Amino acid sequence: MVGLSFGVSPGEGDIQAPCCTGGCYTCLVLADGRPERSCVSPVRETMAIRTELPDGFTPVRVIHGPQPHSVGGNATPWWLKARGRYIEVAIWVAGCNLRCPQCQNLTTTYDGRNAPLSPRRAAERVTRARHRYGVDRMAISGGEPALDRPWLVQYFSELRALNPDPDARLHLDSNGTLLSRDYVHELIDAGATDIGIEPKGVYPETFMCITGIEDEALARRYLETAWRATEYVVSSYKDRVFLGVGLPYNKVVIGLEEVRDFGRKLASIDPGTQLSVLDYFPSFRRRDIERPQPGEMLTVKRVLEGAGLKAVVVQTAIGHIGPG
Numbered sequence: 634m635v636g637l638s639f640g641v642s643p644g645e646g647d648i649q650a651p652c653c654t655g656g657c658y659t660c661l662v663l664a665d666g667r668p669e670r671s672c673v674s675p676v677r678e679t680m681a682i683r684t685e686l687p688d689g690f691t692p693v694r695v696i697h698g699p700q701p702h703s704v705g706g707n708a709t710p711w712w713l714k715a716r717g718r719y720i721e722v723a724i725w726v727a728g729c730n731l732r733c734p735q736c737q738n739l740t741t742t743y744d745g746r747n748a749p750l751s752p753r754r755a756a757e758r759v760t761r762a763r764h765r766y767g768v769d770r771m772a773i774s775g776g777e778p779a780l781d782r783p784w785l786v787q788y789f790s791e792l793r794a795l796n797p798d799p800d801a802r803l804h805l806d807s808n809g810t811l812l813s814r815d816y817v818h819e820l821i822d823a824g825a826t827d828i829g830i831e832p833k834g835v836y837p838e839t840f841m842c843i844t845g846i847e848d849e850a851l852a853r854r855y856l857e858t859a860w861r862a863t864e865y866v867v868s869s870y871k872d873r874v875f876l877g878v879g880l881p882y883n884k885v886v887i888g889l890e891e892v893r894d895f896g897r898k899l900a901s902i903d904p905g906t907q908l909s910v911l912d913y914f915p916s917f918r919r920r921d922i923e924r925p926q927p928g929e930m931l932t933v934k935r936v937l938e939g940a941g942l943k944a945v946v947v948q949t950a951i952g953h954i955g956p957g
């Protein structure tokens with residue numbers, strides 16, 4: 634015990650430590666003069682710890698990829714999906730502030746072992762992959778990319794500097810729980826053009842069930858932040874940014890009534906916003922659940938369209954099914 638407290642957001646506690654699994658590197662401190670992740674590094678007797686990093690310190694983060702992708706994520710426009718060719722290159726970052734029992738990207742999310750990269754090195758790798766696979770879209774997903782704000786903002790700035798052409802689409806897929814207005818603004822300023830936000834549900838109880846967050850006040854704050862970020866992108870950047878919202882579906886975590894309420898809430902913000910519904914398959918601590926059948930996903934799609942949404946895409950075991 635050294636008497637320092639952890640928080641999840643900037644300004645909370647002495648150290649911001651949003652993942653606590655060694656993947657995001659947000660919690661770096663100087664321990665005996667060396668940068669160490671405070672969430673996973675044992676404290677030794679007489680260790681000298683400083684929470685301020687030197688001026689100009691370059692943030693780092695564990696990434697997986699880049700890999701080419703033929704489907705993309707929440708903020709990939711539906712009309713590009715399932716054309717049978719690569720449409721994006723993507724990286725996935727380690728570390729997440731949520732603890733979803735059915736995490737769909739387990740090996741990346743909980744990777745605290747691989748060597749981290751600077752934003753510049755990550756952007757260079759993604760740019761090389763863009764040219765290798767002949768695509769214009771470059772995505773970052775996770776884990777949760779928004780955990781380390783300096784890293785993510787610098788990553789988009791570096792990626793934009795390496796890809797200044799107007800065809801380049803810089804795509805962020807986030808759970809939205811940390812995307813304050815000023816953070817969204819900073820990311821767009823740095824070059825982000827396509828933003829995916831996944832609020833998980835409408836009601837805090839559902840959010841807690843899906844994300845494994847047990848602190849109700851924190852769950853409410855995360856849920857509200859994700860919805861507010863959605864509203865903000867629509868109200869302030871509709872002409873500049875492609876917004877895609879995500880909704881996980883499995884009947885054991887969210888019912889059709891809440892699916893309908895989700896649709897109504899999003900339609901009240903903008904009925905034309907793309908909504909991608911992900912069919913949650915068994916994974917991690919929820920190997921007991923069954924992947925929804927395509928017919929069930931089509932029912933979800935009809936419910937959402939009945940709630941007023943015009944661009945609903947459902948992921949199914951037989952591929953993505955878009956509007957129309």
Ligand code: FES
Nearest residue numbers: 652653655658672
């Ligand atoms: S909070 Fe320590 S590495 Fe993410």
